[in-house]
Amino acid sequence: MYEERRGTPFRLCFLPTQMQVGVEKYGYSPEKLLNNYRSSFLRNAYGSKKVYLPLNYGTHWYLAVVLTESKQVHLVDSAPMTDRNGNRMKVVGRMMAFLHDLFEKLYYELEKMNEAPNIRNFQLIIPDKVPIQENG
Numbered sequence: 001m002y003e004e005r006r007g008t009p010f011r012l013c014f015l016p017t018q019m020q021v022g023v024e025k026y027g028y029s030p031e032k033l034l035n036n037y038r039s040s041f042l043r044n045a046y047g048s049k050k051v052y053l054p055l056n057y058g059t060h061w062y063l064a065v066v067l068t069e070s071k072q073v074h075l076v077d078s079a080p081m082t083d084r085n086g087n088r089m090k091v092v093g094r095m096m097a098f099l100h101d102l103f104e105k106l107y108y109e110l111e112k113m114n115e116a117p118n119i120r121n122f123q124l125i126i127p128d129k130v131p132i133q134e135n136g
Helices: 018-024 031-038 085-109
Strands: 012-014 052-056 060-067 072-076 123-125
Touching: 018 031, 018 052, 018 085, 018 123, 031 052, 060 085, 085 123
Parallel strands: 012 052, 072 123
Antiparallel strands: 052 060, 060 072
């Protein structure tokens, strides 16, 4: 908040954990999410350098960190499972496509369409050195 008061735009955006559920289970559109979250979670989305999006597959949570300047998506998973990675990657793909559409709408409303990040084409990176959680 301090940076906002000084006139420098906020550079982080934290999206709600229920966003993926709304999109995948209830078919929320970008318009619906903008209406629901414009004044809360999405108020700092424009110009964000990092966007944090919690993802869920079954009972497992993991995190996508979208880096808009370097055009990368880092997938942080403390319990990777090779037999389920394919399904988790499908969730990531669907949510990145949705996030792309959401940001396009947001930037269009702000009349900044030419500045919208093309999230669909960002490089997916799975960091090597994520601490692994123990089962149990």
